[in-house]
Amino acid sequence: MSRTYISRHPLDDLLPLEPGIRAVDHLDIPRSSAIVSVMAMDGEEASVTAGLAASGVVSIRFTGPGELLAVSQSETPESLHRNLSLLLAETAYIVDQSDGRVVFRLSGPNVRRLLAKGIATDLHPAMFEIGASSNVLCGHISVNLARTGENEFELIVMRSFAVALFDDLKVMGREFDLSAGFSVRV
Amino acid sequence: MASLIHCPHCGVRPKEEFSIRGDASLVRPDPEASDEAWNDYVHIRSNPRGRYREHWQHGAGCRRWLVVERDTFTHEVFSVTDAAIVKREGSR
Numbered sequence: 001m002s003r004t005y006i007s008r009h010p011l012d013d014l015l016p017l018e019p020g021i022r023a024v025d026h027l028d029i030p031r032s033s034a035i036v037s038v039m040a041m042d043g044e045e046a047s048v049t050a051g052l053a054a055s056g057v058v059s060i061r062f063t064g065p066g067e068l069l070a071v072s073q074s075e076t077p078e079s080l081h082r083n084l085s086l087l088l089a090e091t092a093y094i095v096d097q098s099d100g101r102v103v104f105r106l107s108g109p110n111v112r113r114l115l116a117k118g119i120a121t122d123l124h125p126a127m128f129e130i131g132a133s134s135n136v137l138c139g140h141i142s143v144n145l146a147r148t149g150e151n152e153f154e155l156i157v158m159r160s161f162a163v164a165l166f167d168d169l170k171v172m173g174r175e176f177d178l179s180a181g182f183s184v185r186v
Numbered sequence: 187m188a189s190l191i192h193c194p195h196c197g198v199r200p201k202e203e204f205s206i207r208g209d210a211s212l213v214r215p216d217p218e219a220s221d222e223a224w225n226d227y228v229h230i231r232s233n234p235r236g237r238y239r240e241h242w243q244h245g246a247g248c249r250r251w252l253v254v255e256r257d258t259f260t261h262e263v264f265s266v267t268d269a270a271i272v273k274r275e276g277s278r
Contacts, residue, residue, distance in 0.1 A: 064248035065195050065268075120200040134196055137203045137246040 007032075010102060010162040015182055023179035025108030027169060030183040033073055034080040035097045035156065040066040044091040055087055061133040061146050061156065069097070069144060069156060102162040104155040104169065105183075110176040111151050117172045119145065123153075139168050192266050195248040203246035210239040210253045210269075235259050241269060 009031055040048040045066040052060050052070065058080065061069040072080050077098035085094045106114070112123050118138040122128065133146035141164060144156040157165050170180065189201050209231060215223040235258060242254045251269035256262065 064250060067248075120202070122198070135247045135249075137200070142203075142246040 007099075009182075010159055011166055011182075014163065014166060015180060017182075019181045019184055020179065022181070023108075023177045025106070025110050025114065025173060025176045025178045027173065027178055027180040028105040028107065028183050029180070030073065030103050030105070033071060033098065033101075033103045034075045034077040035072075035101050035103075036070050036077075036081050036084055037063070037095050037097050038068040038070055038084065038088065039093045039095075040068075041091055041093070048088055048092045051088055051091065052084075055083075058084070059146075059148075061144050063135050063144060069101075071103070071154075071156070100159050101156050102159055104157065104165065105148075105152065106155065106169070107149070107152040108176070108178075109151055111153055114169075114173050114176055114178065115145075115153065118168060121145075123147075125150075138165065141165050141168070189261070191242065191252075191254060191263060193244050193247060193250075193252065194266060194268055195250060196244065199244070199247060203244060204242045204252075205245050207241040207243065207251075210241045210272075237264070242266075 009029075011029060015029065038048060038052070048066075048068075049060075052058065052068070057075070058070040058072045061071060063069055070080065070084060075083070077096050080098075081094060081096045084092075088094065115123060115138075119136050121134070121136050128147050130147050130149060133144060135142060136145045137143075138145070138155070141157060141161045143161075143165065146154045146156075148154050155165070166180075170178065172178075190198055191201055191204060193199050212227060215227050237255065238258050239253060239255045242252045244250055244252060253265075253267050253269050253272045255264040255266075257264070
């Protein structure tokens with residue numbers, strides 16, 4: 001028996017298909033991203049970090065000692081997995097997480113005040129620099145938070161928590177009239 | 187309770203991100219040890235007023251087990267070390 005599986009985004013029913021009016025503070029949700037987890041073998045942590053930094057194509061998120069997430073918006077999950085497996089064949093274990101995680105992109109001048117309602121970590125520009133990333137607790141949900149720009153943050157969350165986190169972010173952003181929508185495909 | 191823990195991997199974090207397993211100074215007895223030794227190991231705990239070493243897991247962060255040395259009376263935290271490092275140094 002063959003079955004057809006349809007790829008659905010967990011927020012499909014909660015967001016309009018057409019992008020609405022974009023407010024100053026905006027929550028942008030890419031429909032698909034390529035995400036793989038990279039776990040360095042014992043004693044190879046430094047060479048894995050160096051190898052990934054040298055490859056330059058992916059953005060690296062810290063999740064724990066020797067454990068990283070590699071995120072790419074341009075590559076497909078298959079090609080990202082293949083490329084990193086070749087690059088780090090002898091030094092790390094690579095597992096595809098693309099269908100298991102959801103990416104939230106927050107941008108706008110009030111983003112830090114918005115995030116402060118759920119995250120207890122210091123997000124001051126001098127403390128949490130551009131490119132910094134870490135696992136943090138947002139409300140009751142563990143997310144991977146990264147600073148991607150001056151006032152831009154990316155949250156990567158487990159797929160099953162995406163709806164709950166989306167609801168939380170909407171409540172947290174109500175004061176700032178946060179708008180939300182899927183990324184416009186280029 | 188100490189409300190801010192300085193995780194060696196993630197930096198200063200609130201205690202809500204951690205879960206506590208308990209006393210880190212216990213040593214597992216030999217399998218052939220007496221019932222009394224095993225009873226002590228499994229059930230009997232001291233409840234000190236003062237310095238205490240505990241296993242904490244940073245579940246919402248790096249997910250590593252840490253050994254936290256803190257004061258149960260003054261809430262002061264003396265040291266936080268990755269449990270793997272503590273074990274490696276202990277067996278040396």
